[in-house]
Amino acid sequence: PDATGGRREIEVPGLGKREYYLALPAGYGPDRSWPLAVSLHGAGGNGPDEFTWCWSKWRAQWSGFVACPSGIPAGAQWFPQQRDFVMAMLADLKRNFSIDDNRVALHGFSNGGNGAWYYGCSFPSLWCGMITRSGAPQNVAFMTNLMNLPCTIVHGNQDAVISGRADRQAAALLQQLGGAVVYKEMPGGHH
Numbered sequence: 001p002d003a004t005g006g007r008r009e010i011e012v013p014g015l016g017k018r019e020y021y022l023a024l025p026a027g028y029g030p031d032r033s034w035p036l037a038v039s040l041h042g043a044g045g046n047g048p049d050e051f052t053w054c055w056s057k058w059r060a061q062w063s064g065f066v067a068c069p070s071g072i073p074a075g076a077q078w079f080p081q082q083r084d085f086v087m088a089m090l091a092d093l094k095r096n097f098s099i100d101d102n103r104v105a106l107h108g109f110s111n112g113g114n115g116a117w118y119y120g121c122s123f124p125s126l127w128c129g130m131i132t133r134s135g136a137p138q139n140v141a142f143m144t145n146l147m148n149l150p151c152t153i154v155h156g157n158q159d160a161v162i163s164g165r166a167d168r169q170a171a172a173l174l175q176q177l178g179g180a181v182v183y184k185e186m187p188g189g190h191h
Contacts, residue, residue, distance in 0.1 A: 003028075005066075007048065012088045020069040020089050021047035023055065024097075025062075033100035035064030035128075036093060038086070040078050040112030040119075042134075046070040054109065064103070067093060071111075078108070078115025079122075079138075086119065090126070106130045110162060110191065114138065117170075124149045134159055134191050136166035143173050150180040156189020 005023035012018045025034050041050035047068035055066050069089050071082050078086070093099055106127045108116030113135015120130040121142035129150040137143070153171050155164035164185060171183035 005051075008092070010088055010092045012085050015072075015085055018069070018072065018085045018088070019047065020067055021051045022068075022093075023051055023059065023066040025064050026060075028065075028097075030098040033098050033103075035103035035105070036099050037062065037064060037066045037105045037107055038090070039066060039068045040086075040106075040108035040115040041068065041071065042110030042112050043075045045112075046074065050109075050112070054107075065093070065097065065099065075111075078112060079118040082115070086115075103128050107133075108135055109133045110135060113162070120149060120151070121145045132167070134162055134164075136162050137170045140170060140173060143170060143179075144177060146174060146181075147177060147179050152182045152184070154184045154186065156186045156191065158188055159191045161191035 003024065007019055008022045009017055009019050028034065039050050039054060041047065047070040050068040051066060067089060069086060071078060076082060104127055106116050106120055113132040116130055116132040117135055117137040120127060124145045127149055131152045133154045134156065151174060153167050155167045157164060168183065171181050174181040
């Protein structure tokens with residue numbers, strides 16, 4: 001990537017070459033640690049499109065890195081097929097850039113929202129917070145893993161692609177358990 005960002009290619013054992021889009025923070029320098037947002041795209045998307053669609057308009061308000069991996073094939077689930085790729089991307093970022101391990105946030109939309117639930121529940125110590133939009137948790141048995149991870153869950157109440165029922169139930173369970181969760185259901189919101 002250039003000084004502002006671009007496509008970055010890595011070799012993932014067993015998976016071959018994989019690509020992610022990386023946006024660098026304005027004024028980046030290795031003299032201090034910087035926050036990172038990992039953003040997982042929906043089915044049929046890719047990393048550069050995820051950045052353009054979700055992050056470019058808010059870029060000036062986020063003073064950190066944004067990493068958007070491109071899942072292969074485009075409609076593949078983020079787990080388990082992409083797990084080694086996501087972990088290799090995180091390792092690549094931490095090896096080559098000054099990332100603050102305590103400020104790595106997780107975001108996902110749709111299929112990426114499903115992925116955010118998976119990575120949040122499976123690897124909660126990697127993240128400082130999680131935002132899932134129009135996704136669904138796969139297994140509520142792992143909700144207790146999110147007790148120390150602030151979560152924001154957003155879903156449209158008219159979503160015909162992924163029902164908001166699972167997100168509502170997960171938010172209610174996390175609230176019952178005493179987790180730090182915000183659930184926002186968008187009236188009239190579609191997928």
